[in-house]
Amino acid sequence: MMSDLAIRLGIIGLGAQGGYYAGFLSKDRVPNVTLAAICDTDESKRAAAEAYGVPFFTDYLTMLDSGAVDAVVTTVPHYLHPEMGIAALDRGLHVLVEKPVGVYTRQARRLLDHAAARSDLTTAVMFNQRTNPLYIDLRELIQSGELGRLRHTSWIITTWWRPQGYYDQSAWRATWGGEGGGVLVNQAPHQLDLWQWLCGVPTSVFAKLAFGFKRDIAVEDEVTALVDFGEGATGTFSTCTHDLAGTDRLEILLDAGKIVVDDSTTVTITRLSAPEQEISAGMSLAEVRRLFTGEGDTSKYVSVTTTTYDSPWTDQHPAVLQNFAAHALDGTPLIAPVEDGIHGVRLANAIHLSGWTGEEVSITDFDEDRYLAELNERIAREGTFPTREGD
Amino acid sequence: MMSDLAIRLGIIGLGAQGGYYAGFLSKDRVPNVTLAAICDTDESKRAAAEAYGVPFFTDYLTMLDSGAVDAVVTTVPHYLHPEMGIAALDRGLHVLVEKPVGVYTRQARRLLDHAAARSDLTTAVMFNQRTNPLYIDLRELIQSGELGRLRHTSWIITTWWRPQGYYDQSAWRATWGGEGGGVLVNQAPHQLDLWQWLCGVPTSVFAKLAFGFKRDIAVEDEVTALVDFGEGATGTFSTCTHDLAGTDRLEILLDAGKIVVDDSTTVTITRLSAPEQEISAGMSLAEVRRLFTGEGDTSKYVSVTTTTYDSPWTDQHPAVLQNFAAHALDGTPLIAPVEDGIHGVRLANAIHLSGWTGEEVSITDFDEDRYLAELNERIAREGTFPTREGD
Numbered sequence: 128m129m130s131d132l133a134i135r136l137g138i139i140g141l142g143a144q145g146g147y148y149a150g151f152l153s154k155d156r157v158p159n160v161t162l163a164a165i166c167d168t169d170e171s172k173r174a175a176a177e178a179y180g181v182p183f184f185t186d187y188l189t190m191l192d193s194g195a196v197d198a199v200v201t202t203v204p205h206y207l208h209p210e211m212g213i214a215a216l217d218r219g220l221h222v223l224v225e226k227p228v229g230v231y232t233r234q235a236r237r238l239l240d241h242a243a244a245r246s247d248l249t250t251a252v253m254f255n256q257r258t259n260p261l262y263i264d265l266r267e268l269i270q271s272g273e274l275g276r277l278r279h280t281s282w283i284i285t286t287w288w289r290p291q292g293y294y295d296q297s298a299w300r301a302t303w304g305g306e307g308g309g310v311l312v313n314q315a316p317h318q319l320d321l322w323q324w325l326c327g328v329p330t331s332v333f334a335k336l337a338f339g340f341k342r343d344i345a346v347e348d349e350v351t352a353l354v355d356f357g358e359g360a361t362g363t364f365s366t367c368t369h370d371l372a373g374t375d376r377l378e379i380l381l382d383a384g385k386i387v388v389d390d391s392t393t394v395t396i397t398r399l400s401a402p403e404q405e406i407s408a409g410m411s412l413a414e415v416r417r418l419f420t421g422e423g424d425t426s427k428y429v430s431v432t433t434t435t436y437d438s439p440w441t442d443q444h445p446a447v448l449q450n451f452a453a454h455a456l457d458g459t460p461l462i463a464p465v466e467d468g469i470h471g472v473r474l475a476n477a478i479h480l481s482g483w484t485g486e487e488v489s490i491t492d493f494d495e496d497r498y499l500a501e502l503n504e505r506i507a508r509e510g511t512f513p514t515r516e517g518d
Numbered sequence: 519m520m521s522d523l524a525i526r527l528g529i530i531g532l533g534a535q536g537g538y539y540a541g542f543l544s545k546d547r548v549p550n551v552t553l554a555a556i557c558d559t560d561e562s563k564r565a566a567a568e569a570y571g572v573p574f575f576t577d578y579l580t581m582l583d584s585g586a587v588d589a590v591v592t593t594v595p596h597y598l599h600p601e602m603g604i605a606a607l608d609r610g611l612h613v614l615v616e617k618p619v620g621v622y623t624r625q626a627r628r629l630l631d632h633a634a635a636r637s638d639l640t641t642a643v644m645f646n647q648r649t650n651p652l653y654i655d656l657r658e659l660i661q662s663g664e665l666g667r668l669r670h671t672s673w674i675i676t677t678w679w680r681p682q683g684y685y686d687q688s689a690w691r692a693t694w695g696g697e698g699g700g701v702l703v704n705q706a707p708h709q710l711d712l713w714q715w716l717c718g719v720p721t722s723v724f725a726k727l728a729f730g731f732k733r734d735i736a737v738e739d740e741v742t743a744l745v746d747f748g749e750g751a752t753g754t755f756s757t758c759t760h761d762l763a764g765t766d767r768l769e770i771l772l773d774a775g776k777i778v779v780d781d782s783t784t785v786t787i788t789r790l791s792a793p794e795q796e797i798s799a800g801m802s803l804a805e806v807r808r809l810f811t812g813e814g815d816t817s818k819y820v821s822v823t824t825t826t827y828d829s830p831w832t833d834q835h836p837a838v839l840q841n842f843a844a845h846a847l848d849g850t851p852l853i854a855p856v857e858d859g860i861h862g863v864r865l866a867n868a869i870h871l872s873g874w875t876g877e878e879v880s881i882t883d884f885d886e887d888r889y890l891a892e893l894n895e896r897i898a899r900e901g902t903f904p905t906r907e908g909d
Contacts, residue, residue, distance in 0.1 A: 143810075278732070279740065281674060281756060283769065288816065290798040292806040333724045333878070337750035341669070341795055349670070351752040353744040359728035361742040363754045365672060371797065372776040372788035372820055374769060378674065385763040397763035404732055406762065407681040415683040419534070425679065429763055487724070487876065 134221065134452045135163035137196035139187045139211055141172045144225060145202035148444065153179050156445045159452040163197075166190045187211060191218045198223065198249070198455065200448070204299050205230050205307055206515070209238040212250065212465075216241045221249040221455045223448065226316045227475065228252050228468030230307030231502060231515070232495045235472045242465050249455040254463040255443035256317045257324065258450075261394060261436040265379075265386060266325055268396070275382025275402055280326045280362040286373030287314035287366060294344050301344035303505040304512025309338075309346030311475040315366045319471040320463075322364065326379060328470050329354035329362065330491045336482030341369035345509060352478050354490075364478075395433045525612065525843045526554030528587035530578045530602055532563045535616065536593035539835065544570050547836045550843040554588075557581045578602060582609045589614065589640070589846065591839075595690050596621050596698055597906070600629040603641065603856075607632045612640040612846045614839065617707045618866070619643050619859030621698030622893060622906065623886045626863045633856050640846040645854040646834035647708045648715065649841075652785060652827040656770075656777060657716055659787070666773025666793055671717045671753040677764030678705035678757060685735050692735035694896040695903025700729075700737030702866040706757045710862040711854075713755065717770060719861050720745035720753065721882045727873030732760035736900060743869050745881075755869075786824045 136152065138145045145167070152162035165176035166184040176183035184190035191199065191214060198221035201211045208224040215222045222242070229235030242250035256262065268274065287310055299305025306312060311319070323329070337349035349367040356362065377388040382404070385397040399406060406428050410418075417423040446462075453459035473490060476498045481488040483501050488494075503514040527543065529536045536558070543553035556567035557575040567574035575581035582590065582605060589612035592602045599615040606613045613633070620626030633641035647653065659665065678701055690696025697703060702710070714720075728740035740758040747753065768779040773795070776788040790797060797819050801809075808814040837853075844850035864881060867889045872879040874892050879885075894905040 278760070279742070279756065279758065281672075281754070283672060285771075290801040290806055290809075292798075292801050292803045293810075296803070296806075333744060335744060335746055335752045337752075340750045342798065349750060349752070351670070351744055351754060353724060353726060353742055353754070355726055359731045359740060361726045361728075361740070363672070363742060363744070363756065365670065365754065367670065369669070369794055369798070370771055370776065371790060371794055371816060372771075372822075374778070376767075378765060380676075380761055380763075385761065387765070399762060403760055403762055407683075407733065407760070410681040410683050412683045412687070415681055415687075418681075419684075425762060431763075485878065 132456075133159045133161045134197040134455055135161050135195065137164040137166060137190050137199045138162070139166045139190070139199055139201050140203035141165055141167040141169075141175060142202060146175070148200060148202060148448075149179055151445055157449045157452065159456060160448055164190050164193065164195045188214060191215055191220060197221060198452070200253070201225055204305060205312055206234075206305075209234040212238045213241045216245045216248055216250065219248065221451070222465075223251050223253060223451045224465065224468070225253045226320070226468065227312060227472050228465060229472055230312060231499055232469060232473050232476055232493065233499060234515070235469050239466050239469060249451060249461070250465040251447070251451045251454070251461050252463045252465050252468040253444065253447055254317065254320045254467070255447050256321055257462050258443045258446040259391065259436070259439050261388065261391065262321055262325065265388070265394065268386075269325055269379070269381070274384035274386070274398070277326055277356060277360045278380045278382065279360060280322070280377070280379045281364070282318055282322055282362075282377045283365045283374045284315060284318045285365065285367050285370035286375045287368050288371050288373055289314070289342070289368040291342055294342055298511070301342070301346050302511060303345055303502065303509050304514075306346065307502070308475065308479060309344060309348050310366050310368050311347060311350060311478055314368065315350070316471050316475065318364075318366070319474050320467070322362075322377075323470045323474065324467070326362065327356055328490065329474065330357045331355045331487055331489050332474065332477045332481055333487040334478040334481040336478070340367075345505075347479070347482065350478060350482075352481070392438060393433065393435045395431060397429050397431050400428045400430075524550045524552045525588040525846055526552050526586065528555040528557060528581050528590045529553070530557045530581070530590055530592050531594035532556055532558040532560075532566060533593060537566070539591060539593060539839075540570055542836055548840045548843065550847060551839055555581050555584065555586045579605060582606055582611060588612060589843070591644070592616055595696060596703055597625075597696075600625040603629045604632045607636045607639055607641065610639065612842070613856075614642050614644060614842045615856065615859070616644045617711070617859065618703060618863050619856060620863055621703060622890055623860060623864050623867055623884065624890060625906070626860050630857050630860060640842060640852070641856040642838070642842045642845070642852050643854045643856050643859040644835065644838055645708065645711050645858070646838050647712055648853050649834045649837040650782070650827070650830050652779065652782065653712055653716065656779070656785065659777075660716055660770070660772070665775035665777075665789070668717055668747060668751045669771045669773065670751060671713070671768070671770045672755070673709055673713055673753075673768045674756045674765045675706060675709045676756065676758050676761035677766045678759050679762050679764055680705070680733070680759040682733055685733055689902070692733070692737050693902060694736055694893065694900050695905075697737065698893070699866065699870060700735060700739050701757050701759050702738060702741060702869055705759065706741070707862050707866065709755070709757070710865050711858070713753075713768075714861045714865065715858070717753065718747055719881065720865065721748045722746045722878055722880050723865065723868045723872055724878040725869040725872040727869070731758075736896075738870075738873065741869060741873075743872070783829055784824065784826045786822060788820050788822050791819045791821075
């Protein structure tokens with residue numbers, strides 16, 4: 128039974144990520160969550176689980192049915208998140224899925240549908256970077272409307288350097304059938320989520336991807352995407368895993384100001400004295416001429432603030448878990464409800480599809496059947512893992 | 519007659535730019551060029567020309583035939599550069615065309631063909647930013663091969679803010695028939711040239727353009743382009759004229775290093791201790807694990823240098839003019855030979871065509887007939903200026 132003070136959490140998958148969760152939970156880092164059970168198909172993990180003093184299961188359904196847990200977190204390969212989440216919901220358990228909520232939108236939607244049908248339960252996704260005060264402040268600023276509507280945005284996020292040895296750790300990594308993609312599915316989902324959380328959901332995308340560009344892998348290690356937000360607003364998103372001098376730079380241009388974020392820590396906000404089009408329209412020809420003879424001065428129209436945030440890495444996962452439990456216990460609003468997770472999956476799928484087909488791909492009216500067919504073609508050609516069902 | 523020491527230059531077009539040339543020439547800023555004549559179709563410019571103490575013409579052909587000049591510079595609307603350049607070459611005069619060398623590739627090629635046929639004469643283009651020591655140093659570094667081959671590049675160049683009053687100055691400005699485009703044709707040609715001068719010529723482009731997005735004009739004031747350089751190397755180019763807090767940031771990622779340029783003055787060069795793929799392949803699994811537990815250290819593989827250059831704006835135009843004259847006088851190699859100008863025109867045309875059609879457009883095999891047909895359709899719809907001939 129769930130107490131009023133804490134939920135009993137089961138971890139499905141004691142790999143690197145599951146071990147990280149077990150570690151901070153065993154140190155009581157999350158006051159309203161108790162580590163209650165651990166599941167891993169690998170029997171050799173039993174000793175590690177028992178060291179935490181909790182029951183160990185090799186079959187996750189047995190753990191779900193054991194009565195030992197009120198909730199689960201899925202720290203398993205991405206393809207498994209939806210089916211495990213659904214099985215837990217069907218048994219009346221709360222679910223926190225690791226990102227991404229699924230590899231392709233059809234399986235992600237199945238999870239969302241189940242979550243919607245069980246709104247008495249809490250279903251959330253581990254978008255830990257949403258707890259970063261920097262992005263919370265920016266979202267509030269943009270949502271307030273003070274800076275007006277979006278004009279353009281770009282994110283160069285190439286700090287995801289991964290050497291060949293990283294990919295060689297497990298057979299499922301960086302394969303179509305085992306992981307479902309590369310940097311778009313594993314590393315960049317954080318930024319794909321934050322970008323849309325801040326700037327809105329794009330309507331279409333054209334992308335160039337390179338597969339096994341600088342690593343011996345089947346999937347993409349280099350991505351350049353151009354998105355359309357409608358009504359003239361556009362954006363670019365670039366990521367890769369082969370830039371040792373990685374860049375993290377986000378720009379957001381709006382009608383009455385501009386936001387530039389460097390290294391996810393330094394925020395420069397330029398506020399205009401009026402909406403830009405008003406300044407443009409109100410400038411006399413004489414003033415325009417002064418501007419172009421070097422005597423003009425546009426600085427009177429702008430005020431700039433720069434804020435540096437502490438890096439909050441160590442608290443992000445515990446904070447999302449605490450929020451998840453608080454929602455289950457008393458209805459505290461969720462930081463990352465599961466339904467938000469579909470946007471990043473769809474954008475990643477659309478970027479893949481554009482890269483595969485060479486065509487601009489609609490996100491608003493995304494062709495998920497075509498995506499799955501193209502993905503299955505690659506899984507079949509790879510020949511190591513089973514193709515995926517459409518539902 | 520041309521002396522051994524200086525060429526006699528005629529200026530065609532005494533607008534803002536022509537006036538600027540006349541100004542620095544009359545102050546003897548270019549030792550091997552003498553201001554010798556001025557032409558403008560506007561009779562009211564006669565007094566200004568006479569103040570410089572040189573003959574004034576209202577017909578440029580009369581000036582070319584007068585014997586008063588050895589060379590001309592074309593500071594006139596972009597469409598006129600090729601035909602005026604050709605007329606001068608046909609009369610045995612050297613030609614410096616303002617950028618761009620033409621609005622569309624067919625007319626630019628005609629000029630290039632004439633220039634090639636008269637290799638005894640000097641034909642160059644005013645890419646003044648090529649004289650910036652920053653870009654000269656970067657080009658030398660890249661050409662040396664020390665940093666290896668290109669992987670990715672991006673240029674956000676939105677420092678071209680232009681208020682509505684700027685566009686309202688002349689009827690030809692920011693029209694299809696009078697100017698042939700917006701920011702791609704007027705402001706960004708500098709960067710379109712430098713980008714290719716540094717990174718090579720792309721093979722294809724997909725672009726989103728917004729026409730009259732934040733200004734009351736027919737042409738583009740917002741451009742986002744994604745280019746392919748072949749073999750997995752890609753790039754993005756973003757520009758606009760409505761960002762009061764404009765960004766100028768160029769990134770170039772190569773196999774053994776990375777270049778980041780901020781504000782065209784600060785260059786950060788990261789050199790790797792070995793080609794990136796060698797570092798990746800040579801990293802042991804234990805080292806990979808240390809990296810991901812926060813105990814790793816990639817800094818031993820990189821060395822970073824930052825150099826800040828003085829802004830060289832005031833000397834650029836005189837320097838190109840001096841180089842142009844030196845080539846005519848003694849064969850000094852040209853900074854910006856006219857044939858280099860075609861690349862920027864083709865890239866701008868291809869970006870337009872992609873924006874108009876919604877398709878990815880080949881640059882290697884550029885369909886210039888289709889471009890001209892699409893351009894003429896817009897000129898005809900505008901109804902103010904004549905459509906353009908194909909040759």
